[in-house]
Amino acid sequence: MRSYVKRALENMAANVFLTATTLFTIALSVLIAGAFFLFFENAARLAGDWNRGIRVMAYLDERFTPRDLAGVTRDLRSIEGVKDIRFVSKETALEQLQKDLESSGVTLSDLGENPLPHTLEILLSPSLDTLDAVEAFVESAGQRAHVKEVVYGHGWVAAFLPMVNTLKTGALVLGGLFVITALFVSANTVRLAFYAKQEEIEIMRLVGATEAFVNTPFYLEGIFQGFCGGSVGLVILFFLFQGIRGAIPPEASLVPLMDIQFLSFPMMALIVGAGIFLGWLGCFISLKSN
Amino acid sequence: MAALLDNTCHISVNSTYVNVEGRTEKFMERKRSIIQLFDVSKQYGAGYALKNITLSVKVGDLVFITGASGAGKSTLLNLLYLATPVTRGQIIVGGMNLARLSPEKIPYLRRRIGVIFQDFKLISHRSVFDNISLVLEAAGQPPAVIKKKVEEVLERTGMTEYMNALPPSLSGGQQQKVAVARAVVGDPDIILADEPTGSLDACSAEVITRYLMEYKEKGTTILIASHNTALINSTGFDVLYTLEAGQLAQPGENICAAMNPIMGNETRGRVS
Numbered sequence: 001m002r003s004y005v006k007r008a009l010e011n012m013a014a015n016v017f018l019t020a021t022t023l024f025t026i027a028l029s030v031l032i033a034g035a036f037f038l039f040f041e042n043a044a045r046l047a048g049d050w051n052r053g054i055r056v057m058a059y060l061d062e063r064f065t066p067r068d069l070a071g072v073t074r075d076l077r078s079i080e081g082v083k084d085i086r087f088v089s090k091e092t093a094l095e096q097l098q099k100d101l102e103s104s105g106v107t108l109s110d111l112g113e114n115p116l117p118h119t120l121e122i123l124l125s126p127s128l129d130t131l132d133a134v135e136a137f138v139e140s141a142g143q144r145a146h147v148k149e150v151v152y153g154h155g156w157v158a159a160f161l162p163m164v165n166t167l168k169t170g171a172l173v174l175g176g177l178f179v180i181t182a183l184f185v186s187a188n189t190v191r192l193a194f195y196a197k198q199e200e201i202e203i204m205r206l207v208g209a210t211e212a213f214v215n216t217p218f219y220l221e222g223i224f225q226g227f228c229g230g231s232v233g234l235v236i237l238f239f240l241f242q243g244i245r246g247a248i249p250p251e252a253s254l255v256p257l258m259d260i261q262f263l264s265f266p267m268m269a270l271i272v273g274a275g276i277f278l279g280w281l282g283c284f285i286s287l288k289s290n
Numbered sequence: 291m292a293a294l295l296d297n298t299c300h301i302s303v304n305s306t307y308v309n310v311e312g313r314t315e316k317f318m319e320r321k322r323s324i325i326q327l328f329d330v331s332k333q334y335g336a337g338y339a340l341k342n343i344t345l346s347v348k349v350g351d352l353v354f355i356t357g358a359s360g361a362g363k364s365t366l367l368n369l370l371y372l373a374t375p376v377t378r379g380q381i382i383v384g385g386m387n388l389a390r391l392s393p394e395k396i397p398y399l400r401r402r403i404g405v406i407f408q409d410f411k412l413i414s415h416r417s418v419f420d421n422i423s424l425v426l427e428a429a430g431q432p433p434a435v436i437k438k439k440v441e442e443v444l445e446r447t448g449m450t451e452y453m454n455a456l457p458p459s460l461s462g463g464q465q466q467k468v469a470v471a472r473a474v475v476g477d478p479d480i481i482l483a484d485e486p487t488g489s490l491d492a493c494s495a496e497v498i499t500r501y502l503m504e505y506k507e508k509g510t511t512i513l514i515a516s517h518n519t520a521l522i523n524s525t526g527f528d529v530l531y532t533l534e535a536g537q538l539a540q541p542g543e544n545i546c547a548a549m550n551p552i553m554g555n556e557t558r559g560r561v562s
């Protein structure tokens with residue numbers, strides 16, 4: 001084993017240019033695929049946050065008293081897709097409204113009787129992820145006892161739900177393409193690097209080396225290059241990520257910047273693993289094809 | 291050719307490298323065959339590089355294969371270590387039927403055969419030492435043994451001072467010496483020498499042939515392929531084959547053989 005490692009190291013040292021080319025091709029592939037996953041992971045998480053935030057307001061009629069709350073809640077919960085229901089009494093709502101208005105300099109003193117209705121704030125489960133499903137829920141909820149009107153951010157949900165779904169499919173297709181391209185390019189580079197070694201392989205075989213003796217150092221080399229390439233790609237990606245995030249002024253950002261995170265640890269491990277796999281695959285293809 | 295014959299006879303009589311004196315015909319006959327070819331043909335595309343070759347080589351023999359360029363000398367040697375497969379016919383080497391040899395066994399066949407390749411086949415980015423030690427490493431020898439053996443063959447071929455050099459930095463003759471050293475380092479049963487002195491000056495050629503002849507003395511079977519008649523003079527032979535356009539020349543057809551029975555195929559080449 002030690003002599004295999006020695007031979008692998010010597011091989012790489014003897015052909016620094018090829019080693020570097022292979023390493024950077026793998027690094028670049030990993031960088032591109034990694035950038036994609038970085039985007040996707042963040043988008044998916046943010047989309048998940050927003051999804052959790054789809055809220056529907058059910059305004060209750062004048063005959064409703066807090067004693068009816070349990071019945072109404074039970075009734076609404078029987079509709080599929082309800083994750084949580086929170087009761088906001090008309091008094092709480094008014095307080096909240098006054099607070100909001102005060103902060104903007106308006107006082108609300110001579111309002112007389114509280115004009116606001118009691119409200120149920122309904123949190124939908126993320127499984128209601130199409131506009132049709134949300135509308136069906138609203139329709140059904142509107143017919144329940146004491147429910148006067150059910151409202152939701154029509155435009156917002158309408159625009160957002162299909163977008164999240166398209167984004168998900170699109171991202172997966174695009175990501176798949178990236179990964180396949182990276183795989184192909186890397187394996188091919190390793191294979192090209194191999195042609196330079198064909199003479200050596202041929203000679204080793206002619207003087208009585210077994211396949212294991214010939215192949216093991218090349219696999220070690222491929223795996224090592226894959227590991228280094230993967231790690232280098234990931235490090236570059238990290239610095240690019242830091243740079244880009246640092247360059248965005250917080251006020252210009254659509255989402256809180258702290259919510260944008262670098263790849264999760266399992267994802268990083270997966271990417272370095274993919275680099276190792278690329279190095280190995282290139283060797284495998286090359287050794288099989290001659 | 292006539293000059294060659296004179297030379298051959300003259301030198302072989304005086305040769306001290308090969309001495310089969312004292313061997314009785316009976317002893318010769320009892321020896322086992324280590325290489326046998328039965329009606330072997332090798333085609334490249336439509337053309338025959340070798341056609342209907344039948345011959346056998348006995349253990350410990352020195353076989354000289356001669357013939358013009360392109361006659362098929364290298365091809366014949368190449369078939370013996372499966373550098374290329376036969377098109378037709380059977381080859382048995384060291385008891386192994388090459389046509390039936392499974393791919394995993396090929397390395398073990400090759401370890402028993404030391405080849406001096408016509409084009410040397412040295413790995414250009416590995417040092418002289420590493421090129422030679424490769425044979426022993428591949429055979430799984432311990433490092434201490436490898437070092438000792440490699441140093442010995444380097445010494446004997448006069449290449450010790452170049453052991454850290456890369457082959458491309460060496461002259462053709464020096465590369466050939468490395469090729470010889472690599473062929474013998476594993477103490478093979480058979481040495482296949484394809485123009486083993488083709489790039490050497492007369493003096494080096496003599497040193498190298500003498501070295502090879504030591505292996506013959508130890509009982510190694512040696513096949514030398516060369517069109518260099520001067521080499522025949524210095525090595526002598528037990529058997530001489532002449533190839534003509536891929537076929538073994540019949541003694542009657544061979545101008546040399548016709549003029550001198552010593553040059554005929556399957557003829558003992560030493561007159562005691």
Ligand SMILES: Nc1ncnc2c1ncn2[C@@H]1O[C@H](COP(=O)(O)OP(=O)(O)OP(=O)(O)O)[C@@H](O)[C@H]1O
Nearest residue numbers: 334339357358359360361362363364365366408517
């Ligand atoms: N790999 C190959 N592909 C195609 N043809 C080949 C190949 N190797 C040899 N030949 C052909 O086979 C014939 C015999 O070649 P070979 O190399 O055995 O000759 P040789 O006797 O060794 O010649 P030389 O004295 O020049 O070394 C030649 O006609 C050559 O062109």
Ligand SMILES: [Mg+2]
Nearest residue numbers: 363364408484
């Ligand atoms: Mg030849």
